[in-house]
Amino acid sequence: MKNKHKPDQGGKSPYRILSPTAILGYGFPEASFRKAMDLDIDLIAVDAGSMDAGPHYLGSGSQYAGSAALARDLSYLVNGALQQGCPLVVGSAGFSGATPAMDEVVEIIKALLQSAGADAAKLAVIKSDIEPAETGLTVDKLEALGSMPELSQEVLESSTLVGQMGMEPIIAALQAGAQFVVCGRAYDPAVFAADPVSKGFPVGPTLHAAKILECGAIACEPGSGSDCLIAELYQDGRAEFFSPNERRKATVKSLAAHTLYEKSRPDLFLLPGGLLDIRETRFYESGEHRAGFSGSRFIPMPYSIKLEGCVPAGVRCISLAFARHGDIAEVSVLEYGRNGVEKNPAPDGLEESGILCEVKGSNRQQTKETLAFVRSTLLHVAYPGRIATAGNLALPFSPSDFVFADGEKGFTGIFIAGTRDPVFRKNLQQAFQMVREALQDQHPDLASNCRVQFHLGEKNSPLLVVETIDDTPAAAVAANIQIMAGMENIVDNERPVYQAIEGGLCYQWSVHHLLKDKDIIEKLFPVEIFQRQEQGWVCLEKVNAAYNHDVTLTETRPATETEIGEHVPEAFPSTATYSCSLQDLALVVRSKNAGINELTFDVLFKTEEGFRSALDSGVFSRQSIADLFQIKNAEVLGSYGYSPANAIKFTLLRPQVSGTQGERDVFGAQQHTRLLGLQIPMDGKASPE
Template sequence: MRVRPKEYQVNDTAVRILVPSGMLGAGFPPHTIERGIALGADAIAVDGGSTDSGPYYLGSATPKTARAQVEHDLRILLRAAADARIPLIVGSCGTSGTDAGVDWVADITRGVLAAEGLELTVATIYSEQRASSLVADLRAGAVHALPPAGALEAATLESCTHIVAMMGHEPIEAALRGGADVVLAGRATDTAVAAAVPLMRGMPAGPSWHAAKIVECGGQCTTDPRAGGVLATIDHGGFTIEPLDPATACTPTSVAAHMLYETADPFRMREPAGTIDVTEATYRALDDRVVRVEGSRFEPAPQYTVKLEGARISGYETMSFTAIRDPHIVANIEDWAALLHRILGEWVSRTLRLEPDEYAVDIRLYGHNAVLQDRDPATVPAREVGVMLLVHAGDQATATAIAKVANPLMLHLPTADMDYLPSTAFPFSPAETERGAAYEFVLNHVVDTDDPTAPFRTEYRKATADV
């Protein structure tokens, strides 16, 4: 549909961005949104997902949040944005930013707008990429690996179930200028969501990007991350960060520390258009809860690049879990696990006639080195140990068959020096749980583009009360 473009004033004195939480659906105290609006917020920005929870959500194009969670947060945010006549921006919709994820959030949004009687223009920005187009880019030399990834092959692109490109602020700005009241974006950098409006309204790039990085996770840059979001005020000399809960504070340490979060370098961080440089940034407390930051810079890159994320099916998994309290087995749990692995391999070879390279078995000892394993060895004996067996194979039936072969071993396997059969405890019946397709990330690459909006597609829809 065609909508009337909007004019935005540039060279404003300051622009205020309200970030309610680190992720849409995570929840926030409603009173913090009211306070942010009262403080003069010019936009509401919130991230809708990430790759933190692994490749499944991208590979399967499904959200990690429940629909009711997202609807709850959107109802509060859409009402606040409509009443204040300010835009609402959501990035990485549906967790991974797939087209299905954008449509899922858009459908929830339409329902909320109809129920609340709100008339707003919604822009959906799609970030999924066609493998065939990326293969052409690859052959033209426009796709480059990021460390530690190696050279990319066309077959890897073609094997992905879903590929998304991570947009910068430009497609979001274009949607706002195009008339959107609500922007629902596919995969986007966490910072682009909060930086778009300040940059669009003439704020300098250094403070805009640095502030966006600090507030990307809402209250995580405060002394109480559970208390709600923050308000970033960006001006021509720097920015300030203020918690939306009056009982919570920002300190120079809590604000500066967020540059350590998810970054390889605490002073420099790459965006599609360039690099945030906070080497010379200063952090100063204005009072007991507000922090002022100055000295942030942004270095434009000679080539604009967009990061690609892709996932593919790596196989199928079946899981089994048992709990051990036998003191002798627990005292010798590593030997017991090695024995389980060896005997299971022998039984699988004899009964299923599978070679070791046709499947994989992962045995995790919870309560004894399951998380960090040899990086942090156990130094005291455990009272009980939970044993997770995860079987990975080329098809579901094979994975489940291997787990079934392991069943009697996980229930009654003695250590080599025991003269009786112990009994362990399966928490479920059946003991085997089919996890379905397993996915793996296979892209850690960027693609060159001369137009930051070209890889993305934007659609507009005017929502009315009778939708």
């Protein structure tokens, strides 16, 4: 591997990072990647995982993206890294980061390196699995992150468990000569930040840039999770961004907006080994398609890592059907078109659509691959006028996909979702067509061998979904059939009906905790360096990460509620003569999980006037938000303004830990719609009511 980057002391020579896609397997246009390869790239890095899709993927050791999608993306990334002579770092490989799914990514990379004749290349594998008995991990050494069920030692030891590594193990792998680094569960920005930090780039700006890079071109206008984003880092603390796809622009708003993404507060972010402080960050435009920032700061803190774990929760069975026109189910089931996305029916002025995606194929694996690609693409497709940029679908299950033999010498795959977003509903057919075109473009073999259909449930003919979970498959099926029998008089048999689909084991989160014990942390994340030799792949050495545990807190400024952005005031009497709807004032209105037990909302305004009016109006005060969502004031964890993005962010306690029984929106991406009709007094004072 070439030592490509030699930054000068004036900060003029940039270190260039390519983030090809939001999640490995989501894909990217070949043209975007080829254009990126025309540049001098210092690092290709990609995040491959998340907790967002629920506990199934960790518990079962299965992939979220299809194998064909993983292989397709990796073929470009591996060959691109060889062409550039730069590292390729994959974080949270296998989605959950656990070894069974991670191994598939490792094997794909090995095969690609062998095919390319790259026998000199070194491959590092960093596992993140944790066995409490082997490491001495006990519950008294863990601190719950947010509201979690009580954790016993028995549950801890029975959990499938991973730790979220920081930069240090990745730096150790790169310094040992690895060009290709495959990580288990990793802090998302770590995979982008490790190499430049090891080369002396300032930690704060590098981590902030990594935070923006982690989701690819989602940080652009228009955003996409299936396209490339490039960052250029400078020694003087600047970072600038652009997409190789000229249809997309990096702007001050898009960068500031993505800085807020999935975080419970706008400008202080806890991470392994410290705190990212962007209270003094300044964003700027640097060209027609480029924008950047400066001033971000890293505050060292005693080292800690997040642990994630889950346990089996029973066996799932689902059934689904469409109700005849005008009929209403008399039993308690999800009715997509009425109450699928949220428990309460859609309010006046909003309507709900249920989406059943149906994939038919002659081959189980191809059916599964096609369904996975269609689901992930529809979740993030950028349709015209999109304002909910965190995700287009409320998916009720983890896993979201069900594939089964259909009795006709073929296989069927389905997923169920819902939306109340009026802009998405207006563009549904166009979004479906965009998904089909992406499938044809990136996976023509799947497009030719599988048939994709979408069926809609609406208010007068909702999509009925029955979920039962029990200790055994037989009990789950029996309970499911009994509920379906009570609805047989309203089922529309001329539309798709699926009864008693066995979903296998389902899981629930058991561990979402912080570990601060330095002795245990140093036992985790073993780094193994491999190289291909005549007898196959051989482990050349094992290396250990170096941690800095000698940290004092004298630098850390207190992070009080009022310091985090601009605290949103309570309402006060108004003399407003007119008001505007939030939907008219906002560029972005979105919701998303902030971890597994919090739900965060971002509203980005088109103008500073709209932002200031909303900030001062009291419409986004804690009490106003509690009233809007019909929850207790204490369940509103904070409400803040963030001037660089003309944004208001507020965070709620999630009604249940994500992905557990009764879930309606695993990602939390479709809980924003009740905000759209809010009226904002434009003189900056709230309505007296």
